[in-house]
Amino acid sequence: MKKLSKYVLLVFLCIFTINAQDKIEPEIKVTARNYGDSVVVRWAPNTPTLWLLCNKYGYKIERVFYDVIGTEDDEKTVERTVPVRDAIFKPLTKEQMIERYKDEKHPQGMVATEFLYGEIDLRGDEVGPIADLKAKEDEQNMRFAYTLLAADLDPDVADAIGLRYSFKIRDMKDIQDSVITLRITPLVDTSIMAVSPVTYHIDISFINKLYLKPSRLYTESGDGHIKLNWLRDNYFTAYYIERSTDSINFTPLNTKPYFYSDEKEEASDNADYDYDMDSNSVKTDLPETDLADSTQIIHYPKATRPRFTESYISYIDTVPNGKKYYYRVYATDAFNDRSDYSEIVSGVAEKEIALDPPSDFKAIKIGPNKVKLTWKEPEHKDKLQGYFISHQHTFAQEHIDFLTEELLPPGTKEFIHDNVKEGLYNIYFIYAVDFSGKYFPSKVATLYLNDTIAPLPPKNVSAVVDSSGLCAITWDHNEEDDIEGYKVYYSMNLDHMFNQLTDVPTEMNMYLDRVDPSLLNKEIYYKVVAVDRAGNHSDYSEVAVGKIPDFHAPVKPLVESYFVGNDEVKFTFIVDNGADIKKHYFLKRKENAKWDTVRTITSAEVENFRINLVDTATSEAGIYEYCMQSEDASGLFSSPSQVVTVKLNERNNTELFIKLEAKYNSKDKKVNLKWKKPNFSKDFHYVIYKSTNNDGWNMYESVDKETLEYNDSQINESTNYKYKIVPYRMGAKIGNGEEVTISIP
Incomplete structure (x- = not known):
């Protein structure tokens, strides 16, 4: 169902060059075809949700005129609109649809009626709210897809569901510059879904017939059947296949529209790749017929290297072996207009004798960066068209290289592969190709070329240590394509040996190290080495220096001595006065009150790790407490020293x-x-x-x-x-x- 839904959308919307990779914004897509005496306009919403809303509210179509008013010196162009009809365009009711198509002359009308108004239950065996939502989504997509498809296949259905408008050119008045301009406005509430009107210009002087036709047809022979293939063209809605035994008189093979191949068959045919058919068709001598000079019959494609492009539609015709049949295909588009016939191709069903793959396939090193590939040719060489050889470095590699632009001819038994990179595994397959384009791979041949060239040292190595002690070492990835990974080394002393941190090479260009907070070092040093797949090690990178934050608070100050006089207190403190000590604070408070800083002492004022201080009596006598606290450059504070409690009298002298x-x-x-x-x-x-x-x-x-x-x-x-x-x-x-x-x- 999803496949058909996607296909139908492509059929109609490909006319408007939708990019399926982009996010689709809700909008109305419009196209028109001028037949010379009349014009048909088709439109469609581009999402199922917008389609449902437009079914409910309908569309308004207006002719747009551009009138010039004013004087010659001050002309203005004013837009004027006139509805093409009083009634809005929207699907007929259920009852009207049933009445319209009860005579069964329009099978697609019955299909559209069923998918517009019938009951659809896609829940299956799954239950629950998620299954219900999924079933509802599938139902909405199915209704949208099949209804639009029915409109493409029958113009009467397109009229009935409000997606088609036609007019005679002779009935259109006031045509300006051979252009008729229409505006199609979806009458939905823009607060529910933002969608804009579409203004469409029709040049009535240009008759745009359907010039495209199915292309790139070729046949493949099978036992009791012929497989007909042609290039998928999303411009077309449906295909019709005809067969002949004499290339002149053809009979239809399908009466109902043919949309796409059987899903399983098409998936297997297109899962990997198609053949390049542009310049590799083989023209054969034609029998004496009355075919026009421009007609050509293509028997088999000339196989080339597989490529991951293009999609083909296939049709399998069951026929007796040994008899030649001719085929041609025509298609219809969203206007239900019929294309010209494709070129004629022929084929013969025959019991297939499969071509054996090449055997004894070997890869041998014959010099620096040079590999010789040898093999034995298969049996039934009369079916052999040639060989191609694939090369890759891993079995998981997405992109596979092919060593030749063209097929190697039959009789070839060896091939020299030059400029093979050292230090990489080389994986080879050789494929025998028959005249139907099928290919048969050999067993794998592998070869590893030793690499003796060491990679360059990693560049731009840096190390950053955060406040938690986590150090991030980063560097640039090497440009060599055979790098296995990187090893990281460290040392606490630049002059000492560097120790390896990584047990095995890391593929990332970053490594996290944990710095021991108990270390007193101010810096830690790192180097990085690149290792290639051959095990070659680069030289050390330049040293990256990690600045270690200070994790250690200053040592707690000691009270060496103190003396309490009548109106003063003398202190001697022993303090930590290392290089990172910033300040010392002499603190004082009245008993159990808040601490105040009496004096701040810099490290330059400290002599022999001692600080001598005197505090005179305050204006208020009482019990006071004193202590000392140190701070380092990182903002870490020591524990306060021992608290000294003293009683001070009032100070009578003035400052x-x-x-x-x-x-x-x-x-x-x-x-x-x-x-x-x-x-x-x-x-x-x-x-x-x-x-x-x-x-x-x-x-x-x-x-x-x-x-x-x-x-x-x-x-x-x-x-x-x-x-x-x-x-x-x-x-x-x-x-x-x-x-x-x-x-x-």
Whole structure:
């Protein structure tokens, strides 16, 4: 059923060059034929669903006129439409169809009535909702296919189901430029299915008769039958075959339309390939007849290499052996117009003596990239037309190469195959071909040519390690066509030996490796080697470097010592100060409250893995907790150090502030800084901060509490400098300083 449905669609729709590989959008397909005095217009929906909707709502056909209005300087073309008839085009009702075709003069009318309105049940033995949906789909396709086919075979049926319109040219008024324009509009609800009207132009000056006819006929002889074959042409709807014993007087072999070959037979005939018939027909001497000079009789095709193209229709005629018969075929199209006859072909049924295949078929290496093929010829060489040889590298290979353009003639017993690639299996068959085009394959001959050429190293190798430790190694596929796969190697040290990761070569150009999170390495190194089918290994690829993320948090800081005074706490912390340590955080909170960062210490400020800090009393006395935490460059934090709990009193003294004077001595090219000692009895020191051209403050120099003057000789011309003096105690800032700017000319 599916086969017929597909066939019928092709029959009508091939006129409109549908590409079956594309997604079919719902539309109306239109064609017309001008007979000189009259025109027939045919149309059809291109999907079963659209067909059902159009059966319900119908079609409207209008003539379209293009009127020119306005002045000569301002002409406009206005479209005007006039219905060709008041009634819409749609199928007759069930009762009307039964009444119209009750006399059985139109068999296709009865077929159309049955498939339009009859009951069809295709569920079979399957049950369930899916089976019901599938049966419904098959039913819809069947109704669509057979109804359209009936319309193609009988114009009266096409009229009855609303898919045909005809008119006399003499009855058409106001013909513009020898063109009649029609618009066919499907009256379906476009919210249900989007489908557009079709505007079709008919040139009444051009008479388009049916010039095509069935072509490429040939016969095949069998025991008690002759098989007639011709090229499938989807333009035609049906075929009619005629036979003759004298090539002059023919009688029909089929009274009913012939559509296609028996499904099993056609499937077996066309499953693999057909023959190229274009330039390989054999013309034979004709007997003395009254045939026209243009008539030719083709006995057998001259076989060539099989090819995976074209489709033929076959008809098997049962006849006695030994008698010559002649055949011709004509066809009808979607207008039920009849084509001219095909060329005449002949055939004789005879008991077939099968041609044996070539024997003792061998493949022998006779030199670099050169193979000699030898065989023994079959018996019944009078039936042998020649040989062809196939070559492939695997039995699963889709594309099969043939080593000769033409058949090797009978008497040939060897063939030299040049330019054979090394490192590949070579699989050969030789086929003996008889004069009917049938071929008989030998047993297989195989040969492997050793490959000694190593492939090139893989290119563009890269390695990327993610945060989970998964490393993706990728590379470009080699261009050689005999690559078996690739081997991947790794090393944790660039100077050490690389170890193989892959047990066997991988066909993919990617490999996933898992990096051990416990490793302290910052990088991992990979190389890739290409391996061909002969086992040849390429050199190593260039090294790919995988950057390993930091999986290890910094070491937990230790509290080496602390001292609690009346209004201050002194700490010494031991910290991890490796190369990837970014910062250390001195944290403080009131008991069980949220932690605050008292100070951030960079790794540059750490001396001998120790940090000395002082925290003075806050304005609010109470119990406070302190700890230290470290962070590395990957954003990983250490565990907090031991929490130190202390009780602090209120601090009575106010924060220190250092006022500063700065002068530039152009003679000495120095900046002189002076300040006064604050009223503070504890031990402390000063830190001189300096900024150059507003690039940020930098600790420039440290002096003791007795020093109240400093000369800066590191001065450049045309530069602005800023200074401030900040008091520190036990590594902690205990005040701030006045900022002073000096501009050097």
